[in-house]
Amino acid sequence: DAKTTQPTSMDCAEGRAANLPCNHSTISGNEYVYWYRQIHSQGPQYIIHGLKNNETNEMASLIITEDRKSSTLILPHATLRDTAVYYCIVRVAGTDFGNEKLTFGTGTRLTIIP
Amino acid sequence: DAGVIQSPRHEVTEMGQEVTLRCKPISGHDYLFWYRQTMMRGLELLIYFNNNVPIDDSGMPEDRFSAKMPNASFSTLKIQPSEPRDSAVYFCASKGSEPRRAFFGQGTRLTVV
Numbered sequence: 600d601a602k603t604t605q606p607t608s609m610d611c612a613e614g615r616a617a618n619l620p621c622n623h624s625t626i627s628g629n630e631y632v633y634w635y636r637q638i639h640s641q642g643p644q645y646i647i648h649g650l651k652n653n654e655t656n657e658m659a660s661l662i663i664t665e666d667r668k669s670s671t672l673i674l675p676h677a678t679l680r681d682t683a684v685y686y687c688i689v690r691v692a693g694t695d696f697g698n699e700k701l702t703f704g705t706g707t708r709l710t711i712i713p
Numbered sequence: 714d715a716g717v718i719q720s721p722r723h724e725v726t727e728m729g730q731e732v733t734l735r736c737k738p739i740s741g742h743d744y745l746f747w748y749r750q751t752m753m754r755g756l757e758l759l760i761y762f763n764n765n766v767p768i769d770d771s772g773m774p775e776d777r778f779s780a781k782m783p784n785a786s787f788s789t790l791k792i793q794p795s796e797p798r799d800s801a802v803y804f805c806a807s808k809g810s811e812p813r814r815a816f817f818g819q820g821t822r823l824t825v826v
Contacts, residue, residue, distance in 0.1 A: 633814075642717075642804050642817030643756070686756075699744055699808065700769060701815060703756035 738807030
């Protein structure tokens with residue numbers, strides 16, 4: 600799986616949009632970008648994933664650049680409950696054995712400021 | 714569904730004792746994962762199963778660790794004998810065919826003294 604690079608930490612004001620970048624310059628054509636977050640003392644939680652098109656769900660939006668070498672997770676109206684470590688993960692998605700595991704990096708510690 | 718259920722939530726044991734962590738995946742999910750999280754090493758995948766069969770155990774640190782999945786609704790991670798360096802939070806996760814995303818349990822915080 601491709602390696603990802605994320606900033607160690609970020610702050611965002613409550614109510615503003617939080618934009619979390621992720622670089623994955625060695626991504627392959629069949630690799631997806633996944634985002635998970637981990638709120639203190641809890642298990643990681645799935646947020647969103649995408650291949651090349653931008654994606655949006657009830658939690659966030661995912662913007663993937665045209666060359667797919669980077670992406671941005673957007674939390675449109677950040678709240679204090681969004682304070683967490685956010686992980687960007689790139690992996691091949693499929694049903695073949697060996698392709699189902701998620702490898703977590705160090706992530707970005709996002710702090711929402713009141 | 715109650716989600717992935719892990720027990721116990723906290724475990725304190727003495728060095729040399731056997732420790733068994735338990736996980737009940739979400740019903741219908743065919744993949745189960747065991748992760749370990751420490752400050753130093755972050756989240757590490759230990760082993761994962763597909764349809765109760767271990768697929769990749771390359772993350773299991775040593776022979777003291779073993780994992781089983783006797784049926785689709787139950788898995789155990791056993792450490793025997795336990796050592797202080799095994800102290801960590803152990804997470805279990807499961808994943809189904811649709812949607813293909815992993816759901817994590819609340820974790821078991823293990824302290825070996």
